[in-house]
Amino acid sequence: MTSEPHSLPQFSQLAQLDQAAQQAWRQGHSRYAADLYQANLHQFKQHAGAWYNCAFYLRHAGDFQLAIEHYQHALQLGIDSPEEVWLNIGVIYNEGLLDNQAASAAFSQALVLRQDYLPALLNLGNCHEQQGDRSAAAACFRKVIELEPSHGYGFARLADITKFSVTNDPLIEAMQQLLTQPDVAQDDRIDVLFALGKAHDDCADYAAAFNYYRQANALNAQRMSPWQAAQQQTFAQAQKQWLEVESADNSVGAQGIPVFICGMFRSGSTLLEQMLGAHSEVSTGGELDFFARFDPVHRGQTATNTLARQLAADYRNFVSERLPAQRYFTDKRPDNIWRLGLIKRALPQAKFIVTQRHPLDNALSVYFTRLGAGMNYANSISDTLAFIEQQQQLLSDWQLEFGADIYVIDYEQVVQQPEQQLRALLEWLDLPWEAACLDFHQRRNSVRTASVWQVRQPLYTRSIQRYKNYAEFLPQWPGPAQ
Incomplete structure (x- = not known):
């Protein structure tokens, strides 16, 4: 949740520069704009x-430290709205x-400057949530609602960290009351509807x-173009260009061997x-957006060995700014399964763990999560099931080429037989067994996904056959009865 670049006086040279930079950025060329x-x-x-x-364009180009320095210089020059x-x-x-x-310190500083600054309150609440501090997160979200009683996202965030037991809970009733107001913005209405679904x-x-x-x-679908299976298939075919490209340098970077955890969103990654x-011997990177942001094929470029080498060098620099050196590090972004060929050509030493889950459980979990236009299949359970099928077909192609470096694991088996599954996975990675892997919920690291609270708990099986x-309400699934 950040702001767009500032508008500048139209008569100045600076305005001309900014117009050119904005045009490049809106066309997806953040590096050129920066x-x-x-x-x-x-x-x-x-x-x-x-x-x-x-600073704005540097941030979107991935030059984070330099972007911060430029923002700080703007503060030194006395910029308006420093919050x-x-x-x-x-x-x-x-x-x-x-x-x-x-991050928390920066958001807190924004609130020192302006106590009612809702974007900072929401982001600070998200920071607390990512660290597992439920009470501090709830306090931020309640403050948002207090300042703006129709703030749907504030209600949604508070509902997400609340475990409801009765349908007449005051928070549920407050959300239902909000829906009766005719002037509620559609965006707020969507957030509250998702929150009420979760509560019930x-x-x-x-x-x-x-x-x-x-x-x-239904409302969320109105805000984006419909998912098209043919368009998704075209994207998959374009990604297969990488199968015809030679691999880049196979050396391991200073940060270690990358392990890409991918698969379907909400499948246990x-x-x-x-x-x-x-x-x-493993450091975690979370959801790194590098390959999603710099995917050449998505930008209409042709897959080449030169591009693969450049991406490899840029990725190593990207990771070195974020993660300590370790034997392995994880990069967990589910949709990287579509870019597996690109990643494997850029980083031949990379390994891939693909998470899978019962398709109906997976589709339902996706349907219960508000997602953006990049995941427009999510508004329809039938579309999500079709998306899963396409993804499985592409995985089969990747396995034919890179099978030795792809490990497929089922969510249900991990939950029901965690030690057995983890031992096999660690053996595949040539790592010794460590019992601490079963105590994952005691880690105090930051978690930045929709599963933040699930992974703060010991393993549970209630999501199986949900x-x-x-x-x-569900379409018939042609797979085996389970």
Whole structure:
């Protein structure tokens, strides 16, 4: 949650520079926008807005430390709305550099400057949640609702960290009351509908829960283009270009061997990363967006060995800013399964762990989560099942080429037989067994995914065959009966 670049006076040279940079950024060329600003910034040394905008583009280009320095220089020049600058610094620390302590300090500084600054309150609450501090997170979200009683996202965040047991809970009633107000913004309405679905699922009122989720997804679908199976298949075919490209250098970077944990969203990837991260020879990177952001094929470029080598060098630099050196490090981003060929050509030593789950449980979990336009299949259970099928087909192609470096693991088996499954996985990685992997829930690391609270608990099996609670609402699945 950050702000866009500042608007600058239309008559100035700086405005022309900013217009060119914005155009490049909106076309997906953040690196060019940042370089353009950097090359011309010497002409506007005393203009705080220029430093702010340059920092914005640097952040989107992945130059996080330099972006922070530019934001700090804008502060030194007395930029207006300094709380907005501290917000952006905090987001970089949190999402880019994976430093929750520095992020929390930045968000807190924004709130010192302006106590009612909702974006900083929300981000600070998210930081507390990522660290497992439920009470501090709840206090932030309650403050958001107190300041803006129709703030749907504030209600949604508070509901997400609340375990409901009765449907007349005051928080549920407050959300239901909010929905009766005709002037509630659609975005807030969607957030509250998802939250009410979660609350009624907690209370085992499954019919009411599904009704709320159905309304939420119907409205959410209106905000994005529909998912198209043919378009997804075209993307998959384009990614297969990498099968025809020679691999880059096979040397291991200073940070260690990358282990990419991927698969379907909501299939247990966060749980598995937490388990592996408890091992003394594994560091965890969480959801790194490098390959999603710099995917050449997605930008319309042709796959080449030169691109693979450049991406390999850039990725090693990217990781070195974030993670300590270790034998292995994890990069857990589910949709990297679509880019497995690219990643394997850029980093031939990389290993891949693919998480899988019963398709109906997986599809239902996705349907119960508000997702953005990049996951537009999620608004329909049928579309999600079709997406899973396409992903499985692509995985089969990757396995034919890279099978020795791909390990497929089932969520259900991990939950039901954790030690057996982990021992086999560690053996595949040539790592010794460490019992600490079973005590993953005691780790105090930061978790930045929708599964943040699940991985703070010991293993449980209640998510297995959860779809049976909603069987009457689900399409028939052609797989074997379970």
